[in-house]
Amino acid sequence: AGAYLLPAYDEYTVAYRDRSALFADRELSPSDMLNPLMVLDGRAVGVWRATASKASCTITLAPFEGVTKAELKRFEGPCSEYATFLGLGVEVIGGDHRQVRRFHAR
Numbered sequence: 001a002g003a004y005l006l007p008a009y010d011e012y013t014v015a016y017r018d019r020s021a022l023f024a025d026r027e028l029s030p031s032d033m034l035n036p037l038m039v040l041d042g043r044a045v046g047v048w049r050a051t052a053s054k055a056s057c058t059i060t061l062a063p064f065e066g067v068t069k070a071e072l073k074r075f076e077g078p079c080s081e082y083a084t085f086l087g088l089g090v091e092v093i094g095g096d097h098r099q100v101r102r103f104h105a106r
Contacts, residue, residue: 003074004039005048005059005082013037013044038063040071047100050082056089057082062100 006012013022013033022033024043038046038061046063059079063072076092083090 001041003078005075005078006037006039008034008036010037012039038075040067040074045071047097049095049100052086052088056091057086058091058093059083060093060095060100062095062097064097 013019019033021042022039022044032044032047035047036049037044038048044064045067046061048062049060051058051060059082061072061075061079079090079092
């Protein structure tokens with residue numbers, strides 16, 4: 001249980017043949033698991049991207065359809081922790097998961 005910002009190619013997303021628990025009932029392309037994923041209670045619920053400058057880190061959260069505001073709010077802690085790790089302030093913004101993805105299926 002919990003909210004996590006997983007990096008691209010994380011073991012949780014690429015090391016297992018059966019990924020049905022991760023993607024639940026969502027139809028996603030194989031390239032989706034190569035993107036940095038937002039994981040909530042064991043399920044992939046979106047993608048994310050971080051952009052750092054000298055003073056701050058902007059984290060773009062791009063949930064898939066059906067993610068509630070309450071669920072999205074659970075990512076505030078992981079975003080803050082990520083920026084603290086970098087030694088930077090944080091700004092969290094929303095985005096469209098189709099545009100935030102780094103890798104797209106061909």
